[in-house]
Amino acid sequence: MDTKKTASEIVNAIGGQQNIKSVTHCMSRLRFVLKSDALADDSVVENIDGVKGVMKQGGQYQIIIGGEVSKVYASLPKDIQDEADVGTGSTKNRSLKGYASAIFDYVSGSLTGALPVILGSGMIKLLVAVLGLFNINGTPTIQVLDIIGDVGFYFLPIYVAYTAATKLNTDVVLAIATSALLVHPNLIAGLAGDGLSFLSLPVYSTNYAYSVVPPLFATWILSIVLKGVDRITPGWTKSIFRPMLALLITVPIVLIVFAPLGAMIGEGLVKLTDVSQQYSPWLTKAILSALMPLLIITGMHHAFDPIMFANLAKVGADSFFLPMMLANNFALAGATLAVTLKTRNKNFKSIGVSSFLSAGVAGITEPALFGVLIRLKKPLIAAMIGSGIAGVFVGLLNIKAYVFASPGLIALIQFISADEPSNIVNAAIVAVIALVASFIIAWVLGFEDVGSQANASETCELATDHQENSIASPMNGKFVPLENVKDATFAKKLLGDGAAIFPSEGKVYSPVDGTIQVMFKTGHAVGLLSDAGDEILIHVGMDTVTLEGKGFTPKVKDGDEVVKGQLLLDFDKEFLVKEGFDITTPIVVTNLGGTNKTIESSLSENADISAGQNIFNLK
Numbered sequence: 001m002d003t004k005k006t007a008s009e010i011v012n013a014i015g016g017q018q019n020i021k022s023v024t025h026c027m028s029r030l031r032f033v034l035k036s037d038a039l040a041d042d043s044v045v046e047n048i049d050g051v052k053g054v055m056k057q058g059g060q061y062q063i064i065i066g067g068e069v070s071k072v073y074a075s076l077p078k079d080i081q082d083e084a085d086v087g088t089g090s091t092k093n094r095s096l097k098g099y100a101s102a103i104f105d106y107v108s109g110s111l112t113g114a115l116p117v118i119l120g121s122g123m124i125k126l127l128v129a130v131l132g133l134f135n136i137n138g139t140p141t142i143q144v145l146d147i148i149g150d151v152g153f154y155f156l157p158i159y160v161a162y163t164a165a166t167k168l169n170t171d172v173v174l175a176i177a178t179s180a181l182l183v184h185p186n187l188i189a190g191l192a193g194d195g196l197s198f199l200s201l202p203v204y205s206t207n208y209a210y211s212v213v214p215p216l217f218a219t220w221i222l223s224i225v226l227k228g229v230d231r232i233t234p235g236w237t238k239s240i241f242r243p244m245l246a247l248l249i250t251v252p253i254v255l256i257v258f259a260p261l262g263a264m265i266g267e268g269l270v271k272l273t274d275v276s277q278q279y280s281p282w283l284t285k286a287i288l289s290a291l292m293p294l295l296i297i298t299g300m301h302h303a304f305d306p307i308m309f310a311n312l313a314k315v316g317a318d319s320f321f322l323p324m325m326l327a328n329n330f331a332l333a334g335a336t337l338a339v340t341l342k343t344r345n346k347n348f349k350s351i352g353v354s355s356f357l358s359a360g361v362a363g364i365t366e367p368a369l370f371g372v373l374i375r376l377k378k379p380l381i382a383a384m385i386g387s388g389i390a391g392v393f394v395g396l397l398n399i400k401a402y403v404f405a406s407p408g409l410i411a412l413i414q415f416i417s418a419d420e421p422s423n424i425v426n427a428a429i430v431a432v433i434a435l436v437a438s439f440i441i442a443w444v445l446g447f448e449d450v451g452s453q454a455n456a457s458e459t460c461e462l463a464t465d466h467q468e469n470s471i472a473s474p475m476n477g478k479f480v481p482l483e484n485v486k487d488a489t490f491a492k493k494l495l496g497d498g499a500a501i502f503p504s505e506g507k508v509y510s511p512v513d514g515t516i517q518v519m520f521k522t523g524h525a526v527g528l529l530s531d532a533g534d535e536i537l538i539h540v541g542m543d544t545v546t547l548e549g550k551g552f553t554p555k556v557k558d559g560d561e562v563v564k565g566q567l568l569l570d571f572d573k574e575f576l577v578k579e580g581f582d583i584t585t586p587i588v589v590t591n592l593g594g595t596n597k598t599i600e601s602s603l604s605e606n607a608d609i610s611a612g613q614n615i616f617n618l619k
Helices: 003-013 042-046 069-074 096-133 140-154 156-168 172-183 185-192 213-232 235-278 281-298 300-314 321-342 346-360 366-376 378-396 410-415 422-445 573-578
Strands: 020-025 029-034 053-057 060-064 196-198 201-203 470-472 477-481 497-503 507-509 514-519 525-530 535-539 552-554 567-571 585-589 614-618
Touching: 003 042, 003 069, 020 069, 029 069, 042 053, 096 140, 096 156, 096 213, 096 300, 096 410, 140 156, 156 172, 156 213, 172 185, 172 213, 172 235, 185 196, 196 235, 201 235, 213 235, 281 300, 281 321, 281 366, 281 378, 300 321, 321 346, 321 366, 321 378, 321 422, 346 366, 366 378, 378 422, 410 422, 497 614, 514 567
Parallel strands: none
Antiparallel strands: 020 029, 029 060, 053 060, 196 201, 470 614, 477 497, 497 585, 507 567, 514 525, 525 535, 535 585, 552 567
């Protein structure tokens, strides 16, 4: 299928671009909000290559595409996509909570994108520190390595500008240019000398290298300015006047107002951490360390990134975030180790070993947190307690990290300092305390092992039928033949054959061993690729994408490897029913046509079925 041709023909068949208010997509459908449905020719749309059907629901003109929907969506005119939040179809939330959420998403998303180069440079700085232990200093090679290590931090405004521009979907090159000015040698020299001014307005004297907040402000301002410039410049002049006006307007605003504001915020964050050091630092860091696993789960730990970068830039060391992450990472590793040694499930033991090594050695905690601890709950509590105990010593010993790296055994040398030789010893003490405390607490608290009946609420008991061609039920409930689903897309098997479940509880488990192909941000659907090569779609309820994620809590993400019976998703069943949604959940094999397999099931309508029980076979 030529997705560009399909997208173009769809736009023409539904009344042209001028008839489209907004568009988004879910797992299988393009969802248009049209100014007039009467201008759309259903018969023409249905005959377009790649289109499997048309539905009109909830004020939306829905075009069923299937697995290629994201590619067709990407081929639609860009200005149509900009009218809606990509992938969710949500309207903007203009409440205070909505603005706060948008700001946090912008900051965390931008900083997360810049982490690879920061981590790479941080590890090189660690290498230089290790070589320094062997008195290998002052050589040209060490000087070059030191420069390579600095490049990830000194030019941080440029990297943040790039990721922020990508996040805001604005001009990347102009964003880089705007923030690159902040580290221009002449600007730095001018501010360090007699100072600079623009149109008699003084430019705040500071050094923007290593900064995070100023480029976030600068890119945001640029995105606003560009929209205004686009409105006032005729098409034939855009290539000349658009970039010129954007820079002329944005740069002075940034230099005079927002970059200084960002710098002041950064300096304020440093002072905030200084205050926490002066008044009960052990209590502050104990509480935050204990809460850190929950902050990571929600992504809110990125709120500390500006503080960390500001500390590294202004003070040369971070005594706040990275030391608490040291306590957190080893606590998660300790609790995971206890689970690994105690579980009798061989598959889960294997997951535990890799997760423990990932957290304890490499400082990468997501596998331990999401793959092991959240799943069992009690070990997560143990990790939080262990992290809190270690956080007490983080505050009492005033531990400092001198370069940025995710704290683990490999990166422990980030706490080495020639001026404070005891710092690395204290860091090792905190790591041991966190590891041992969380291990002991997790062992004592215990947990319901994976696969046990008592733990069925989090990991379902697998069916005794272990045939490679069997698909397990992803939930508890009543069996519903697919043709009886009250949605023509599924009932007519446009996406593929399968079955459906009317759920009795709000949990979705993996029906196969395999890989998560896509977990939608809205949480209403998940696509898997089984180890046998079958592509399986689980779609919770009818038209639930319109909830924009409300009531859904995904437990896995794209690319995760999962085992049969692993919890994939929580959803608020009562909330969905109260909101009037049909919660019948189709389970569809979407690539039957390419495998020549057929569906076979012996279950009758309304038959009780348990998660993990065989729902149908592929013959």
